Amino acid sequence: MRHEPLDSIPATAAPTTEDMLRVWGADHCVQDSSAGVYLQWIRRFRAYCTQRNLDERAELTLAGAHRFIAWYARHRDLKPQRLGGARTALYALSRVYRVMGLSLPAWQDPRRARPPATALLRAYADHLARRRGNPEVTVRGKLRHIGKLSEHLARRGKTWRTMTLTDIDEFLIVCAHRYARSTVADMAGSIRSFARFLLATGRISIDLADSVIAPVQPRHARPRRALPWEDVQRLLRAVDISTARGLRDYALLLMMSTYGFGAGEVIRLRLQDIDWSAGTLKVMRPKTGVAFTLPLLPAVAKVLARYLRKGRPPNTPTRHVFVRMMMPFGPLSASSAVRHILTKHAKAAGLDAPYLGSHVLRHSNAARQLDLGTRPRVLSDLLGHRDPESISAYVRIAIQSLRHVSLPVPT
Structure with missing residues (x-):
């Protein structure tokens, strides 16, 4: 299948079949067989929009694709989970719109990271970011480790205020049987950091941080992996x-x-x-x-x-x-x-x-x-x-x- 250059695409109200094939051909990644399947789903989608008096552009979102898939599945007595190809086809159509310079709503609303579950963890996350200068990925990792410790304490009827060094040691021993030594060492580091925060903010009265023992990490205990x-x-x-x-x-x-x-x-x-x-x-x-x-x-x-x-x-x-x-x-x-x-x-x-x-x-x-x-x-x-x-x-x-x-x- 031969494709014309993208600059020959006219800015029409809606992409034609020829427009779609030009854009997909220029992408190098859409095979002719896939393009044929996309076109079938797009014809069904356009019939659905016409029948229900819907604006095609407004429906070219992830939520709109899910509505179409649910409608089609009901009418064909199919399981929506098996119609993922329809969603891909509609995204391919939205790409054609954008390449042609035709405005569309965002396909999917940007995902917002969930804030920490409690006021204490939110304060700790703010402390890490603002006072310690930790990047977001580091903050998330430490919060994940503290979350695991919190679950461990809850199963034993403990809170941060009643936590003891024995509880921390027991948690790290359990982790040592499940995770790599380096991972457990990272967890111990997160717990030290959190214990210092609890002490500095008056939430605990005993300094636990210096007594948290992490697995010893021998430097270069084994050669790094390489290929001949x-x-x-x-x-x-x-x-x-x-x-x-x-x-x-x-x-x-x-x-x-x-x-x-x-x-x-x-x-x-x-x-x-x-x-x-x-x-x-x-x-x-x-x-x-x-x-x-x-x-x-x-x-x-x-x-x-x-x-x-x-x-x-x-x-x-x-x-x-x-x-x-x-x-x-x-x-x-x-x-x-x-x-x-x-x-x-x-x-x-x-x-x-x-x-x-x-x-x-x-x-x-x-x-x-x-x-x-x-x-x-x-x-x-x-x-x-x-x-x-x-x-x-x-x-x-x-x-x-x-x-x-x-x-x-x-x-």
Whole structure:
């Protein structure tokens, strides 16, 4: 199916079939078979609007789609849960409206984060944000940990005022049987923070914080996971770049393996961070907030340009480089999306690795750099570590280069 350029679309009152096919074709992600299904649902939706004297634009919201699905299910004696394709089709129609510059109501009202359940927790959240400067994600994590402790106390008929150190120890022991050591250590840290807040605000009279014992976290107790460089190359070769999704995945994985990026760096990368004329790439380290500039290597530039021209959907609602390849084409929002991409192509490559987390290519790059003779101090700077000693974990991966890396000997 051939598609005309988007600038040839007339701004009519409602998109025609030809308008829809042009927009969806330019998105690179809607197959002809899917477009046919979308058109069927849109015809049914328009008949529904005409029959009930409804305004099509006003009904192109998530709530409107649910009303249509419920109506159609009743008339066809179907289960609404099985008609998810109708919702996707109507969202696809709303996208056509927006690409054509025709106004629509918001598809879905923005979700508001739920405030903490009690006045005490709201005061603690405010303390963390305003007085301690904790970001929202940290505040949510600490509140989640305190919520688990609160449930534990409630089951034993205890409150914050009657809580003892024995109650806290018992809670952490229970958690130690359910969660990883690092998670339990984080929980203990949250409890210390909360205990200090309770003491400072007069809600308890005993200082419990300093007595909360967390699991010991040995530094670098096990080497970081990495793939042999031959396996990294196999992984890249396994990506099918004949599809828009494959072009995105190949560009993402190539950048991670070439520069040692973690998931945070690639999902935060924006179009304005690429300076094509200067041949540079601006990157920010998520943990440190430090921005730095790297050379845009020719091989990476070629792959990126191909993805942006032929893979990334146009008219996306975000400036992020790497986006989801299904409507609404938003940015990849979490490291889990990167991990899914990695494991999918590792399986296609036949890799039998014990660990395939989102940072495995970062670790693989570090081990590769050491094997090629990069000095640990330089590599530490490239990877953005606050602590130069962090590089010792990568050295443990690079078995081939251990003899050539000089490390201080403790006396």
